[in-house]
Amino acid sequence: MNNNSIIFFHPSSELYGSDKILVYVMKTFSDYKKTLILCEEGPLIELVKNECTDVMIHILPTLPIIRKKNFKPNGIIKFIFTLVVFRKDINRLIKEKPSIIYLNTLATLPVLFYYRNIMKIIHVHEILKNNSLLHKTINRVAIRKSDALICVSNAVRDNLIEVANTEISGKIKVVYNGINFKKEEMDDNNILLNTDNRILNFALIGRIKPSHKGQCLLLDAIAKLSSEHLSQCHFYFVGSPVPGQEYMQDEVITKIHTLNLGTKVTIIPFIKKIEQIYEQTDVVIVPSTFDDPFPTTVLEAMFFNKPVIGTRVGGIPEMIIDAETGFLVNRDDVSDLSMKIAYFIDNRDIIQEMGEKGRIFFEKNFSEESFVYRYKDTINDIL
DSSP states (O other), X not given: OOSOEEEEXXXXXXXXXXXXXXXXXXXXXXXXXXXXXXXXXXXXXXXXXXXXXXXXXXXXXXXXXXXXXXXXXXXXXXXXXXXXXXXXXXXHHOOSOOSEEEEXXXXXXXXXXXXXXXXXXXXXXXXXXXXXXHHHHHHHHHHXXXXXXXXXXXXXXXXXXXXXXXXXXXXXXXXXXXXOOXXXXXXXXXXXXXXXXXSEEEEEESOSOHHHHOHHXXXXXXXXXXXXXXXXXXXXXXXXXXXXXXXXXHHHHHHHHHTTOTTTEEEEOOOXXXXXXXXXXXXXEEOOSSOOXXXXXXXXXXXXXXXXXXXXXXXXXXXXXXXXXXXXXXXXXXXXXXXXXXHHHHOTHHHHHHHHHHHHHHHHHTBHHHHHHHHHHHHHHHO
């Protein structure tokens, strides 16, 4: 790669999937002068400072981001304000014209319109279904205004290709995400889950967002378990709601009490050292009810030798070998999800076997090394 400059635009500062992948991506551009633009402070900044010491970080609250709340009356006014002010702010921060701008998720799509005659790369971590005019427009703009799109799964690519003509569909690439946990990150292991060996710990790790992540669906599945099965397991919901959407957690808590599951379900707020949860979990559940593009939770579970129960949506079927590294269930199928949970309770010996197969599958396809190898190949083709 040439000695040039690149600006990364990212819509959040947390430590969920796309946040962590961004760090690996920035490392790949080792010969570039790198700048990262975020809209707010958050734990991602500390990670970037530790892992990518050559990255200049700027917090720019006027970074225009496509969010649902921006389509409400107050949100529209604020969004228009950011569109107007952003150009002045970014020009004040960065005087030199970059050779590449890199949008990490479609949420930062408006940035495309501020740069001309510069290579534009979008890393697409989401599936915006083309059944709405807004989503279709966002996907079309992304394809037409960018030079390359790197998709995290075939499901993401296929959704974009629906609105791409044959001439430009070739710019859409697929690179599966990869992850890694360093040994020093796992030394501080505070006990968070049940340590009784007679009890199986099941965990749903992710945003508290029932309409997407399936917390309420899982609660319905738990409620269908027999009392004998319930006596042998405990469930943990690990994560926090989006700031301003705390009502979603209230909805989950209300349902827990309505179903009389207060002694069987525990909510743990999002923690940075999530490896502590995985090490103490027996089975990970990813009951997504939307087209989850490529949930990092599945990768993390496989890294820690844990079998996964996931829904047949988005990129999840590309990540789980059904009946070998875990189980796939149909979207919104409460009975099937409940049966798969019961299967693990009744067949505990299979947990380790599936977990080990999952780790082998992970090492081959989803490790940090495999990601970097595939990503470098793709970027070299693009450049």
